[in-house]
Amino acid sequence: MDARLDLAGLTGARDPIAHGDVLLDVRNVSLSFGGVKAIADISFDVRKGEIRAIIGPNGAGKTSMLNVINGFYTAQHGSIVFRGRERRAMKAHEAVGQGIARTFQNVALFKGMSTLDNIMAGRSVMMRRGLFWQMLRHGPALAEEIEHREKVEEIIDFLEIEHIRHTPVGKLPYGLQKRVELGRSLAMEPVLLLLDEPMAGMNLEEKEDMSRFIVEVNRQRGTTIALIEHDMGVVMDLSDRIVVLDYGKKIADGPPEAVKTNKDLIDAYLGVAH
């Protein structure tokens, strides 16, 4: 079971930041679209090895926050410090190289490709063989393909999606698509994994599976996870710390117990059905 993802060695070697230190520091970030202020002067941090939940009602700015973190949007004010390096603007495709992967609120898979190819695509940047060897698909290119295929098969086993390996993802039910998308982001071997509502639209059983996968990735691989989720039960169970946003502002930050007992919060935001 624990050997399936061969996790121990992976992240320790890649990252000098010790477990429990600040991995990501969001400092006074603001972002607006025209007149809409999606994020207003928000600061929080994510520590290495934790599961950090970001919650709040619809339109609170959660997805926008993830987009700033992985460089898809550039904040107008403030800065992001990731693994000790400060940055303001960066190209979206560079996030992967830094060790940030994500999944999307609305599944963003490559619909015409199989499960296997979708997850393999997550390893595109790690593959090096150029056009010449690709044309021949022999020697180094084939060796590389097999090496990455083995890693991808580990993920496929782990997520229990062997049976849909060769199915075009466009034909899969929503719950499985979410799982494939998680697989694709795991294939990038991220240090920080951003999950945008990974359980939206799932039934109870699927949610339990997904929760289990998230916890196992966190425990075994040591991957730090920032998670947006509306299901309070799941959030309280999974996360080490929770940050609460509302209308682009941070209104609470702390461990689940503290957030849970904050009566105002529950009344104002968490009790609301989404």
Added chain:
Amino acid sequence: MLYRTAGQFKTSYEADFALFPVRQDALLLGVILLFAWLIFPLTASDFAFQTLLIPVLIYSLASLGLNLLTGYAGQLSLGTAAFMGVGAYACYKITTIFPGINLLVALALAGFFPAAIGIVFGLPSLRIKGFYLAIATLAAQFFLVWLFEKWAWLYNYNTSGAIQVPNIRMFGVYVAGPQAASITQYYFVLFVVCLITWFSINITRGRIGRIWKAVRDMDIAAELVGINLMRAKLSAFAISSYVAGVSGALFVFLWRGAAEPNLFDVQLSFRILFIAIIGGLGSILGNFLGAILIVALPVVLNWIPGLFGFSIESAVLQHINTMIIGALIIFFLIVEPLGLARLWGIAREKLILWPFPH
């Protein structure tokens, strides 16, 4: 039980990577290759070589070039003919500047010119998509054909403004020009087409192919898995234009024997696009199926009246041909966007299950 897959197990990833996980597919390919390499050339008449076999191969290759760009990388282009033209003119200049050059080498070098120009005209794809990109490639189409006309150096200042393929020998045998025999030309084209098709299959199944398809299916997600969109799109333009360019050079050197600038006009671009659509976007096999259909249709239409003992004016036949192709395009765009290749795929799945429908 024609397509029985039971008992065929995969024991390694290498085996799973095999082009044909099902043995019957490999057999079928073997039969097709046998026909292409032996039976057709041994039995075909000059007419068959010139009106069917050679053009089918060359159109397939042109369509393959377009398909890499449009079907795999999702970038619509209406400029295929112009890139074919660049390949043809480049090959012409190379063979005039280096008269003794091996034609295969000349072809391989000629492809780099359309590839470079493809990159230049692919730059708009970094900003615009779909319909708007198609219009931008149309600009390339008109500009390049205009250039073929106006830049006299390209056609060695011939008064006719056309290029004429000289007699070219390879290993003592005429392969191009008026002296070349059809069967030699057929084998030459067949060799080039097989080689490039094999390379293309490999490319589309590996890292580069996955990157292209990712960009095609959802460019934002592709970017967020770390794919550099600029490199992905421009590489598709380069490789696609290379293949189209080689097909253009074959078109002139191994088939038509001469070319005027307007040979490469937008009508040819559309013809290639129709082949790709009817055959199936995002399929290698489709290019061949589409080309067979488009090339053979007028030939078959010409036969039919004779078979039933009456005659139809050739102008009318042409109209019928155009109408059928139009109808097919509409059918495939609406009913089966993945073309003939998909129809074959469905038939194949049925055969695998047959005779047990479950």
